[in-house]
Amino acid sequence: MINFEQVVKSYPGGYTALAGVSFEIRHGELVVLSGHSGAGKSTLLKMIAAIERPSSGSVKINGQDISHLKPTAIPYLRRSLGLVLQESRLLFDRSVAENVMLPLVITGHPPRDAAKRVVAALERVGLGGRDREMPAGLSGGEQQRVAIARAIVNRPSILIADEPTAHLDSAYADEIAKLFKSFNEAGVTVLVSTHDDKLFAEYRPSRLVLGKGLLIGAAAS
Template sequence: MSLVSFEHVAKRYPGGVHALNDVNFSLERGEMAFLTGHSGAGKSTLLRLIALLERPSRGQVLFDGRNVTRLSRRQVPMLRRRVGVIFQDHKLLTDRKVFDNVALPLLIAGLPWSEIKRRVRAALDQVGLLAKETMQVPGLSGGEQQRVGIARAIVAKPSLLLADEPTGNLDPELSAELMQLFCTLNELGTTILIATHDIEQIRQLNRRRLELKAGQIVRDQSTMHTNGDDQYEILPSGPASHE
């Protein structure tokens, strides 16, 4: 069973804007994929639908075999605890220490304090910020703040990690480092979907790539055949038939 699958998903905003239009794809367990496309192509909307930050206007979003669009408001928090989300603008609590920011999902889950300490330190160690756990967020650089966001997203060991332009504001060197971190997390078993417009970078990583254009998936280049642009699988622009 796929971890995530979209079946004929459409999202229309008030005012008639079609953010997504009949999107079909699925993400297997342990997979790491990139979601590309120009800004406004619907990348963020697609990620937000998975984490139920928004609900689709049509179609089904399945997570772990369950139709998330049918989840009641009370069930939404449980889903969000299984999905780690990394935002471009970090969404950190600026009046708290690094440690407290990362600990937030575990406090919400009600873990014992000793377990929280252990897991937060492990997550901070993974992103290379263990030495800064007592610092306040505003004292960190942009890259460091992004890594705090990543630590917070992975600390509860989610089955799925979503990242929305995680390298958007970083210089190339830091971006490469972050991507390497994602690859490591993926090798440890986390399923990852990253929205980015940095095509140069993902070309080197040799992973599956989904391209959105005007709310539709126009390319789904899997890892099987990635020897160059020539082998991109061009999907028909009508309803996508990707399994």
């Protein structure tokens, strides 16, 4: 489903974020990507969403090489993914419902169907009935849940999360981890990066460990 082959990412100035990484993630897997800060986790996740392009090597999703995807094709790739970033990246001048609806507006969903999906997504993340609230009135954990609802509202087959619990206390972090596990059980391929090795331990995920741009550990569930 997701296939990295000898992927190198280096930047002008000589810094190398990934120095030849290869791995494969199968459909329906729950994969935890770990490593210290600067190990290359975010760069790797950004490549799957075509936010970054490899300097060499190839990145394939469902068999399609996205390393040299045309700029006009990138939005359509991103629509097939659910993306959760370290910061919630919500629009604070829009309500919770409007934030969650944004991917559906972008894809031109009929408003009635979109509204139903938003309600369902918010209930899925435990925020049912709070659709009219503004994000500023929510806690950090709740804001991250809104971001997760926004990521799943388009029913993606792949969910990618870059340290979604980085700014949350352990109780909130456990709830978020549980949510990702529930999505995985529903058939979604989940790739989540974290620097907390214990966070997903009880779900026995597959693991990828990065260090200084290299894959230094891998274990299947």
